[in-house]
Amino acid sequence: MDKDINIKVKVWRQNGPKEKGRFETYELKNISQGSSFLEMLDILNEQLVNDGKIPVAFDHDCREGICGMCSLYINGHPHGPDGEITTCQLHMRSFDEGDTITIEPWRSAGFPIIKDLVVDRTAFEKIMQAGGYVSVNTGGIPDANAIPIPRDKAELAMDAAACIGCGACVAACKNGSAMLFVAAKVSQLALLPQGKPEAARRAKSMVAKMDELGFGNCTNIGACEVECPKNISISNIARLNREFLKAKLKD
Numbered sequence: 001m002d003k004d005i006n007i008k009v010k011v012w013r014q015n016g017p018k019e020k021g022r023f024e025t026y027e028l029k030n031i032s033q034g035s036s037f038l039e040m041l042d043i044l045n046e047q048l049v050n051d052g053k054i055p056v057a058f059d060h061d062c063r064e065g066i067c068g069m070c071s072l073y074i075n076g077h078p079h080g081p082d083g084e085i086t087t088c089q090l091h092m093r094s095f096d097e098g099d100t101i102t103i104e105p106w107r108s109a110g111f112p113i114i115k116d117l118v119v120d121r122t123a124f125e126k127i128m129q130a131g132g133y134v135s136v137n138t139g140g141i142p143d144a145n146a147i148p149i150p151r152d153k154a155e156l157a158m159d160a161a162a163c164i165g166c167g168a169c170v171a172a173c174k175n176g177s178a179m180l181f182v183a184a185k186v187s188q189l190a191l192l193p194q195g196k197p198e199a200a201r202r203a204k205s206m207v208a209k210m211d212e213l214g215f216g217n218c219t220n221i222g223a224c225e226v227e228c229p230k231n232i233s234i235s236n237i238a239r240l241n242r243e244f245l246k247a248k249l250k251d
Contacts, residue, residue, distance in 0.1 A: 002034035002093060008100040009044060011056055014113050021113070025100070033093040037080065038063060038070060040092055057116040063088040065229070068166025072117055073104040078168035078227045086166060086229045106167050108176040109214035123213040124165045124181060131205035132185045136194050153191045160187035162230040169224035169232070175216030180224040182206050183236035190243050200250050203243035 006029045014021030028047070031040055038060055045055035061069040070087040074080035080090040095101060103117065111119040163184035170178050186203050189195030195202070218237060225234045 002032055004030040004032055005092070005095065005097045005099075007031060007092075007095060007098070009040075010100055010102045011044075011117070012104045013056070013116055014105075016115060017112055023102075031092055033091065033095075035092045036063070036088060037072075037074070037090040037092065038088050057114075057118045059118050060088060065089045066164065068164035068229075071106060071119075071166045071168060071171070073106060073171055075102055078106075078171040079166075079229055083226075084229055084231060086164075089229075106171040108167075108170045109216075110170065110176065110178060110210075111167060119167075121165075121167055123215070124167065124178070126213060127178065127182060127206050127209045128185060130209035131198060131202040132189070134189060134194050134198060136197055147193055149192060157188045157191040160184045160191070160232065160236055163188075163228075163232050164230060166229065168227050168229060170215065172223040172227035173216065173218075174221065174223070175219060176214075177218045177224070178210050178215040179218035179237050179240065180228065180232055180234065182210050183234075183240035184232045186240045186243055187236040190239060199243065200247050202247075203240055204247045207240075207244055 006027070008025055008027050010023050010025045012021055013024045026044060026047070028040065028044060031043065035043070041056065041058055048055045058072065059069045061067045063070070065086045065088060068086060071079065072087045074087065074090070079085060079087045080094065082090055082094055105113050105117045106119045110123045111121055113119050163181060165181060167181070169180035170176055186206060189202065190199060220234070220237070222234055225232065
C-alpha cells in the first residue's frame, strides 16, 4: 500500500542560457508514493507559486512514455533509478521517507540549457533533417505490404524505430555522444528496402551533423544502452559504422 512521505528535492535552477546556475533545495511533505515523479514536480510548483516564488521550468507532454519530453537526470541516472522507463513513468514509490532527490537537466554541449531543467534538443531534429528520411514513393498500404521484407530484418528495424529521441543516451555517455540515437535512426532505414536510395549518404550526413553540433565521440562504454528507456541495442552502433564505412568506400 502506498504511503505519504516527506522528502527534499535538490533542483537545478538557471534563469537562462547565459545565466549562472545553482542548486536550490525544497522540502515537500505528505507526498503520496502513488504519485508520479512529474506530479511531485507539479506539487512543488504549486507550493512555490503559493509562496510567491518562480516555479521550476521542466518539459513534459504525453506523460505516457512516448514522447521523451520529460527527460531529467535524477540521482545520477537519466530518467531516474528505475530501468526501461521515462521520467513520467517513474513513481514516488521508488523513494523513501527523508530522501533527498537531486534533479538536473541533461548535460551536453549539444543540449544547451534554456531554463532550469529545460534543454534545447533541436540538435536531434537537425540530425534527422541531415539524412533521417526516405524519398521512395511507397504508395498506399497494399503497395507497401507487397514489398518483401524478411521477418528478422523487419523486427530489427522496428526495434530501432522504438527510439523516442529523448537524449538519455547522450546524458548517460561520459563523452556526450549521440551515437546510439543516430545509429537507431540509421538502422531503422538501412534494414529496409525503402531506405536504400539514400543509404550511400545517410550515415555520412547524419554523423557529420552530429559532430558539427558538438556531440562527443563514442568509446563503446555501453552506458547509453543501459540507461535507454526503450532498450535500444548498441549493436545498432556497429551497423552505423558499417553503413558509414560503405559510404566512404563508395566515395
